[in-house]
Amino acid sequence: MNVLRAVVTLCLLLSATVASAQATAECPNLPADSGLQWKEQAENNYLSCKATTADGREVLSLTLTQSDPNIPLSRPLRQEKGTFAGESMYWYxxxxxxxxxxxxxxxxxxxxxxxxxxYAQISLYPSDSKELGSLQTLTRGMALGSSAVASER
Structure with missing residues (x-):
């Protein structure tokens, strides 16, 4: 009977730990003057953040995951150089x-x-080149919290 209690207690503690790790995962802060808001979805090993305008148009999609997205990024499609969360990268x-x-x-x-x-996968859906520049500047300034894609998940 004591073994059964110990197993049940252990299962409850593990469930609470996993739920806590998922509950603390958050999308990075958006500047108050950006006019954007996140639609957030957290699953087992990823966090999906979709930034929308006041009229509901999605302009930025950010997925944080523990798995390499393995998306082939072809050099002929390479565009601007940038940074995200302190890491150098190119936009395609x-x-x-x-x-x-x-x-x-x-x-x-x-x-x-x-x-x-x-890993982070980022997609931008601007309405024009001016908005593209604004979105690239916004992503360059994003800071990820330590809970984003926590290793416990």
């Missing part, structure tokens, strides 16, 4: 299989290895 045009929908020239994406088993 997304590979849409040769399709160029309206606004394609201003879309960007990248992946960044942040640490061992910690």
């Amino acid at each position: 045009l997304p590979d849409l299989g040769g399709q160029t929908p309206p606004g394609y020239a201003d879309r960007r994406m990248t992946t960044v290895k942040l640490d061992k088993n910690k």
Whole structure:
């Protein structure tokens, strides 16, 4: 009977630890004057943050994960150099299989290895080149909290 109690107690403690780790994962802070708000979704090993405008248009998608997204980023699609969370990277045009929908020239994406088993995948969906520059500046200034994609998850 004592073994059963110990197992049940251990299971409850582990469940509480996992729930606590998931509850503390947060999207990075957005500047108050950006006019953007996060829609956040946390799962087992990733955190999805989608920044939307007041009218609901998604302009930025940030996924933090423990798994390498393994997205091939082709050098011919390379665009601007940038930084995210202190790491150097390049922005790329997304590979849409040769399709160029309206606004394609201003879309960007990248992946960044942040640490061992910690990655960020970022996509920008600006309405024009001015908004693209603003979004790139915004991502350059983002600071990730220590709880983002916590290793306990």
